Amino acid sequence: MEELRVLLVTFPGQGHINPSLQLAKRLAAAGLKVTFLTASSGLTRMSKATTATPPGLTFAGFSDGATASFKTADDVNDYMVELRRLGSRAVEDMIASAAANGQPFVHVVYTILLPWVGQIARDLNIPSTFLWIQPAALFGVYYHYLNGYGDAIRENVVDPSWSIHLPGLPQLHSRDLPSVIKPSNVYDFAVPLVQEHLDFLASEKNPKILINTFDTLEPEALKVVENINLVTVGPLIPSAFLDGKDPSDTSFGGDLFQKSADHYIEWLNSKPKESVVYLSFGSLLVLSNRQTEEIARGLIQSRRPFLWVMRRTENGEKQEDKLSCKEELEELGMIVPWCSQVEVLQHPSLGCFVSHCGWNSSLESLVSGVPVVGFPQWSDQATNAKLIEDVWKTGIRLTENEEGIVEGGEIKRCIEMAMEGEEMRRNAKKWKDLALEAAGEGGSSTVNLRAFLGEIEAGGEPDEPFLSPLTL
Ligand code: UDP
Numbered sequence: 001m002e003e004l005r006v007l008l009v010t011f012p013g014q015g016h017i018n019p020s021l022q023l024a025k026r027l028a029a030a031g032l033k034v035t036f037l038t039a040s041s042g043l044t045r046m047s048k049a050t051t052a053t054p055p056g057l058t059f060a061g062f063s064d065g066a067t068a069s070f071k072t073a074d075d076v077n078d079y080m081v082e083l084r085r086l087g088s089r090a091v092e093d094m095i096a097s098a099a100a101n102g103q104p105f106v107h108v109v110y111t112i113l114l115p116w117v118g119q120i121a122r123d124l125n126i127p128s129t130f131l132w133i134q135p136a137a138l139f140g141v142y143y144h145y146l147n148g149y150g151d152a153i154r155e156n157v158v159d160p161s162w163s164i165h166l167p168g169l170p171q172l173h174s175r176d177l178p179s180v181i182k183p184s185n186v187y188d189f190a191v192p193l194v195q196e197h198l199d200f201l202a203s204e205k206n207p208k209i210l211i212n213t214f215d216t217l218e219p220e221a222l223k224v225v226e227n228i229n230l231v232t233v234g235p236l237i238p239s240a241f242l243d244g245k246d247p248s249d250t251s252f253g254g255d256l257f258q259k260s261a262d263h264y265i266e267w268l269n270s271k272p273k274e275s276v277v278y279l280s281f282g283s284l285l286v287l288s289n290r291q292t293e294e295i296a297r298g299l300i301q302s303r304r305p306f307l308w309v310m311r312r313t314e315n316g317e318k319q320e321d322k323l324s325c326k327e328e329l330e331e332l333g334m335i336v337p338w339c340s341q342v343e344v345l346q347h348p349s350l351g352c353f354v355s356h357c358g359w360n361s362s363l364e365s366l367v368s369g370v371p372v373v374g375f376p377q378w379s380d381q382a383t384n385a386k387l388i389e390d391v392w393k394t395g396i397r398l399t400e401n402e403e404g405i406v407e408g409g410e411i412k413r414c415i416e417m418a419m420e421g422e423e424m425r426r427n428a429k430k431w432k433d434l435a436l437e438a439a440g441e442g443g444s445s446t447v448n449l450r451a452f453l454g455e456i457e458a459g460g461e462p463d464e465p466f467l468s469p470l471t472l
Contacts, residue, residue, distance in 0.1 A: 233445050237360075276305045278306070
């Protein structure tokens with residue numbers, strides 16, 4: 001087979017890199033040559049990934065002008081402008097130099113927040129595909145917000161008792177909606193970028209996107225946007241946890257941020273089945289010291305073993321050192337700065353996952369059959385938490401007090417419910433089986449991925465529908 005080259009461009013955040021990297025690995029394993037391009041600030045977290053990747057996958061980075069930290073929302077808004085300027089140049093250069101070397105890219109894949117990549121590909125006459133890395137439900141929420149429901153949401157969303165029924169979605173209360181469509185949003189770039197993605201799709205003849213979810217998980221949300229074909233390829237998690245064919249493929253890319261001691265696995269080995277509470281709030285969030293203290297109190301009250309990921313601050317400080325009850329806490333459980341999360345979630349001793357409900361963490365909990373205590377903070381997390389609690393019924397969401405703090409007693413209460421709720425555990429196991437089925441041989445996501453590969457192989461025009469699946 002002639003060598004087919006694909007350029008995959010992603011935003012340099014962990015939650016974007018992880019699923020994109022899994023898609024890149026699947027394309028490379030099918031025989032394509034894939035260049036994974038992101039800003040160098042994201043690549044540096046992946047240094048180990050480069051040593052553990054299949055042949056055919058290479059990494060490239062560009063400078064995004066990121067300085068050490070983002071102190072204000074304006075810093076982030078400014079960063080997005082720079083990312084677009086520098087990223088556009090990098091994508092154009094990469095495509096041009098590949099063509100000049102006689103190894104042109106035949107397809108470009110790009111993720112959310114980067115609609116300009118699709119435009120560049122189109123200008124250079126290369127077919128492109130958009131990879132949506134949140135659930136279909138969120139695509140639906142944004143779509144309807146920008147197509148007919150925006151005024152109703154803006155006018156009412158400040159009322160906590162208000163709710164709305166958007167097509168294909170459960171009844172959503174104000175607190176279930178994504179933060180970027182609320183008046184309190186400070187990230188000015190977010191909604192216009194989603195609009196730009198939708199405008200770009202609308203200008204295609206047969207718009208379609210790849211999406212990191214699976215058919216049985218969101219059957220209604222997947223169908224609701226009539227003229228855009230949402231094609232499921234999820235769950236995009238390391239293949240060892242799906243088909244087990246490549247047992248070495250267990251991580252998203254090594255230690256990524258901060259290497260934690262691997263002794264947490266040994267520690268988990270020493271704990272009884274389904275006894276451990278795992279806590280992690282993703283790669284970005286930093287909870288206030290007061291909130292961290294309340295979580296610690298909740299853990300002490302519940303008297304269960306726990307594994308808690310508390311990332312270090314940029315200058316290496318440990319937030320746990322500020323806890324008034326650190327010693328008492330460490331008698332019960334273990335605090336690590338980072339861990340191999342899917343490995344942890346799949347460990348037999350895992351009982352429940354106290355999570356911020358980022359989409360990767362949410363999917364990973366579903367694939368692992370682990371009940372969730374949801375503690376959403378921003379972006380899509382509140383909607384994900386709603387789906388976990390009310391649609392998939394694999395978890396429970398924490399409730400804040402009037403000051404916006406979740407108290408220790410509430411944390412204990414929800415941990416007890418997740419650990420002891422038999423229905424939640426039964427549902428979690430059901431979704432695990434369905435996720436594995438979707439990603440297995442003959443499963444919907446596998447079939448869709450093969451069809452996508454077939455399209456690339458056939459030199460698919462950007463506006464053509466997917467071809468029928470090829471055998472690879
Ligand atoms: N993660 C990890 N180890 C940790 C914490 C997080 O490997 O200690 C991974 C996790 O498995 C997930 C990603 O980081 O794939 C976080 O993505 P998510 O969408 O859940 O949250 P975000 O970081 O985007 O807020």
